Amino acid sequence: MEDRFRVGMVWSMEQRISLITLGVADVGKSRRFYEKLGWKASSASEEAVVFFQLGGMALGLYGRDALAEDAKLPPGGSGFGGITLAYNVRQRQDVDRILEEAQQAGGKLLKPAQDVFWGGYSGYFADPDGHPWEVAWNPGFALGEDGSLTLPA
Amino acid sequence: MEDRFRVGMVWSMEQRISLITLGVADVGKSRRFYEKLGWKASSASEEAVVFFQLGGMALGLYGRDALAEDAKLPPGGSGFGGITLAYNVRQRQDVDRILEEAQQAGGKLLKPAQDVFWGGYSGYFADPDGHPWEVAWNPGFALGEDGSLTLPA
Numbered sequence: 001m002e003d004r005f006r007v008g009m010v011w012s013m014e015q016r017i018s019l020i021t022l023g024v025a026d027v028g029k030s031r032r033f034y035e036k037l038g039w040k041a042s043s044a045s046e047e048a049v050v051f052f053q054l055g056g057m058a059l060g061l062y063g064r065d066a067l068a069e070d071a072k073l074p075p076g077g078s079g080f081g082g083i084t085l086a087y088n089v090r091q092r093q094d095v096d097r098i099l100e101e102a103q104q105a106g107g108k109l110l111k112p113a114q115d116v117f118w119g120g121y122s123g124y125f126a127d128p129d130g131h132p133w134e135v136a137w138n139p140g141f142a143l144g145e146d147g148s149l150t151l152p153a
Numbered sequence: 154m155e156d157r158f159r160v161g162m163v164w165s166m167e168q169r170i171s172l173i174t175l176g177v178a179d180v181g182k183s184r185r186f187y188e189k190l191g192w193k194a195s196s197a198s199e200e201a202v203v204f205f206q207l208g209g210m211a212l213g214l215y216g217r218d219a220l221a222e223d224a225k226l227p228p229g230g231s232g233f234g235g236i237t238l239a240y241n242v243r244q245r246q247d248v249d250r251i252l253e254e255a256q257q258a259g260g261k262l263l264k265p266a267q268d269v270f271w272g273g274y275s276g277y278f279a280d281p282d283g284h285p286w287e288v289a290w291n292p293g294f295a296l297g298e299d300g301s302l303t304l305p306a
Contacts, residue, residue: 013190013251016207016300018241018289020173023233037166042304044293054170056208056301058294068233071277071285072264077232080176080221082282088171098166111225124224129235132224136171140197141211147169148209151195 018057020085023064024129030061033128036105055148064129084124086134090143092121098135099123107133171210173238176217177282183214186281189258208301217282237277239287243296245274251288252276260286 024030031041031050042051042058050061068075089095095113102125103109110132113123122136142150177183184194184203195204195211203214221228242248248266255278256262263285266276275289295303 012247013192013240013254014300015192015205016240017173017210017212017238018294018296018300018302019239019287020170021237021239021287023235023237039166039168044305051304052168053304054168055210056297056299056303057170057210058302058304059170064233064235067235067237070264071233071237071287073233073285075233077230077234079230080217080224080226080228081230081234081236082176082217082220083234083236083284084174084176084220084224085170086172086174087166087169094165101166111223131236132226134172134174134224141171143171144209146209147167147171149171149211150209151204151206151211152197 016056019051019060020057021060021062021067022127022129022131023067024061025064026128027061027063030128033106034059034061037101055146081131084132084134086136088136088138088141088143088149090137092137095121095123095135095137099125102133102135169209172204172213173210174213174215174220175280175282175284176220177214178217179281180214180216183281186259187212187214190254208299234284237285237287239289241289241291241294241296241302243290245290248274248276248288248290252278255286255288 039052042053044051052059065075107125107127110124110126116122120136120138122134124132124134126132192205195206197204205212218228260278260280263277263279269275273289273291275287277285277287279285
């Protein structure tokens with residue numbers, strides 16, 4: 001029998017993520033929302049699934065029931081999904097502009113931008129399926145030229 | 154009155170994401186799960202919030218109710234949250250190894266690895282709060298040396 005806790009086991013899950021997939025009610029509608037924000041879908045996209053390149057990872061849009069089925073989970077669910085996404089900006093005033101753009105593209109404002117206890121400024125919008133996005137100015141987390149975020153060392 | 158659809162409006166939301174935050178029941182327990190997979194938390198982590206650097210973005214762990222409150226959403230929710238995360242591997246056999254490691258670290262197997270219709274091989278595990286992670290070998294999506302994923306051009 002294999003030891004459950006092997007001595008010297010080399011864990012091999014690198015510290016990274018490849019894709020986030022959002023389960024959506026209407027893939028076309030959701031695609032148009034992100035395209036209205038100026039995003040370009042990958043050529044790998046099809047009618048039933050859409051991909052956006054985000055730095056070294058990707059965002060997928062896929063039918064909610066199909067996504068649950070793929071994970072062998074019951075498709076039912078309601079209320080807060082327990083995950084938020086965040087888009088950090090370079091300047092404080094960008095938070096308001098991005099929240100405005102998201103609403104013009106069909107998103108819903110969840111929380112107007114405000115000063116927050118950790119020293120930044122942030123608000124939230126929801127995409128057409130209610131997936132919550134924070135838009136934040138966080139002077140403690142550096143953003144590179146390419147938009148990559150670097151946590152304190 | 155401002156035109157809702159401004160001519161020549163420059164959309165400014167770059168195609169990227171800064172953070173994914175998982176709402177969790179017990180931040181310490183969830184931190185230990187990801188640390189057992191070999192991940193190192195950033196020095197920006199505190200008792201109530203933990204951050205892991207993932208390429209040019211970060212994963213956060215934060216109390217589920219506090220996360221809902223931050224987004225001004227009711228904290229209640231049940232069933233499928235509507236989002237999955239994915240970790241792509243370089244070789245088909247790595248899928249089984251990562252799923253095994255995730256279970257040894259305290260995760261729950263949702264779907265054993267199997268051949269999938271899009272030509273790859275994948276399975277799912279759930280982290281301690283049920284957040285579903287796909288572990289996938291997808292020969293169509295290139296993985297770089299640093300683990301970054303590149304969609305077809």
